[in-house]
Amino acid sequence: MSRSARGAKLRFRTAILSVLLASLAIPAWADDHDKPESRIVVTGRARAESPPDFASVEIGIDAKGATPAAALDGSSNVARALIALSAGFGVGEADIGTTAVTLTQATREVRQPDGSTTEKPDGYRAANSVRVRLSDMGKLGELMRKALDAGANRIEGVVFGLKDPNAAEASVQVAAMKDAMAQAGRLAEAAGVKLGRPLLIQTTPQGGGMPMAMAAAPMRSKRSGAPVPLAAGTIETSAEVSATFAIVP
Numbered sequence: 001m002s003r004s005a006r007g008a009k010l011r012f013r014t015a016i017l018s019v020l021l022a023s024l025a026i027p028a029w030a031d032d033h034d035k036p037e038s039r040i041v042v043t044g045r046a047r048a049e050s051p052p053d054f055a056s057v058e059i060g061i062d063a064k065g066a067t068p069a070a071a072l073d074g075s076s077n078v079a080r081a082l083i084a085l086s087a088g089f090g091v092g093e094a095d096i097g098t099t100a101v102t103l104t105q106a107t108r109e110v111r112q113p114d115g116s117t118t119e120k121p122d123g124y125r126a127a128n129s130v131r132v133r134l135s136d137m138g139k140l141g142e143l144m145r146k147a148l149d150a151g152a153n154r155i156e157g158v159v160f161g162l163k164d165p166n167a168a169e170a171s172v173q174v175a176a177m178k179d180a181m182a183q184a185g186r187l188a189e190a191a192g193v194k195l196g197r198p199l200l201i202q203t204t205p206q207g208g209g210m211p212m213a214m215a216a217a218p219m220r221s222k223r224s225g226a227p228v229p230l231a232a233g234t235i236e237t238s239a240e241v242s243a244t245f246a247i248v249p
Contacts (some may be wrong), residue, residue, distance in 0.1 A: 038249075040184050040187055044179035047172060047238040050237065052162060052232050060128070061129075070124070075127060078151035091133070101129075106120060168235075179202055
């Protein structure tokens with residue numbers, strides 16, 4: 001065999017050997033890097049109760065008139081009185097707002113000679129709703145009673161809430177994370193391992209800190225001079241944090 005032929009054959013064997021070595025090395029590298037890292041997964045929880053710092057009430061007026069204008073004027077006059085009344089309680093313009101105005105034809109049931117009934121036009125009905133928000137919740141019952149005296153005849157509902165619910169939620173999220181860290185620390189100590197850094201932190205929306213509604217309270221009698229009794233209670237805010245921690249080798 002010539003020298004050039006022997007050289008070509010040697011180079012071919014060297015190339016084959018290199019490919020084999022590379023193919024053997026790849027699984028070893030992959031096994032080393034794909035090996036799952038040991039970790040601890042926990043869920044931290046926290047909750048807190050806060051007193052509400054505002055109360056909101058929606059007061060309604062229903063009025064009837066022979067014409068659309070008469071019905072609408074009747075409800076509008078009472079709505080203006082409610083707005084003035086609210087301002088007298090120290091409620092700012094930003095905390096007073098109209099939420100609905102409606103005007104519909106009224107009907108009445110009429111019995112026919114044959115015993116059947118039919119609906120006949122009976123003027124018009126107008127409705128107006130005003131929402132008022134008070135920071136001084138102690139005045140809410142008195143406001144509702146005076147609204148009745150001013151001509152209001154419907155309360156759609158009372159709501160107690162927090163002006164800054166995000167601050168309350170942030171506070172319990174921090175507490176939930178501290179709870180998760182404490183749990184992970186206890187588990188690591190019990191297992192005889194060393195806790196590492198957090199690898200993943202996820203929060204679960206809880207919907208806490210939202211306004212709390214009370215049932216509607218219809219106002220019928222205009223002779224009651226006592227404020228409407230109300231109890232604000234507290235608003236619960238909760239949070240959950242799922243955290244994954246590494247275990248230090």
